[in-house]
Amino acid sequence: MSETVAPASAAPAPASAGPPSVIRVGLSRAAFETRMFFREKDAVIFTFSFPIVLLVIFGSIFKAELEGTGLNVSQLYVAGLIGSAAMTGFQNLGIGIAGDRDDGTLKRLAGTPMPPAAYFVGKALNTLLVSAVQVAILLAIGVAMFELELPSALSDWLTFAWVFVLGVLGSSLLGIAVSSLPRSAKSASAVIAMPFVVLQFISGVFIPISQLPEWVTRVASFFPLKWMCQGFRSVFLGDGGATLELAKSYELDRVALILGAWVVGGLVLCLTTFRWKGRRDG
Secondary structure, X not given: OOOOOOOOOOOOOOOOXXXXXXXXXXXXXHHHHHHHHHHOHXXXXXXXXXXXXXXXXXXXXXXXXXXXXXXXXXXXXXXXXXXXXXXXXXXXXXXXXXXXXXXXXXXXXXXXXXXXXXXXXXXXXXXXXXXXXXXXXXXXXXXXXXXXXXXXXXXXXXXXHHHHHHHHHHHHHHHHHHOOOXXXXXXXXXXXXXXXXXHHHHOOOOOOHHHOOHHHHHHHOOOHXXXXXXXXXXXXXXXXXXXXXXXXOOOHHHHHHHHHHHHHHHHHHHHHHOXXXXXXXX
């Protein structure tokens, strides 16, 4: 009698591909954003040349010694403009994302398998890279033209690192959040660029913070740029520059607290206010 042959067991089904990794897709998106940025030659030239032109003009005009500090006004401008360069993501992202929303790019991305968070990761990493290049150029000019002394202590560079990272991330998230304010790409520059210019004047970038009216510094204290500039002054101006601060101290613990709060607050604003569609898309 013939034996019944048992059917061969079926091969195991291939594991279903899960959703794309946020970090992996975010890194890929950052590489794409960086390539697109450097392909826009006019945007690259303006982005990098604008803070350089400001530093050379202001640093060359204002060279007076700051009494009792061993520093000059030019060095103060270097530290302030480094803070401003680190916050350019606020303006660039706010205007750029408003344009992506208006031309339908965001709507198309929302319909892809890309995790939404990966879009923000890509934007933030691209901004970190661009800001780092800007800051490196400003430091080189400060050393070459305005007698800026780079710190030798590792602790100072660690302070520079966390102020830079927290400041760039906080201002980038804020830029992503405010990108929802303009009604169209055409109005984005006016809506977003003007507050950024005002912040630079009230946060100690162009005018020493100690020379500003008290009510102005109180307003500036609500925003990250004032604290970013203060952190960078602590790194590059040292103890002599502390006498120029309102509290006669750099208050680095407070700088860390407020910049960290802006990162968390910016993330919450992004999650609650970000729109993938333009107003006319419903």
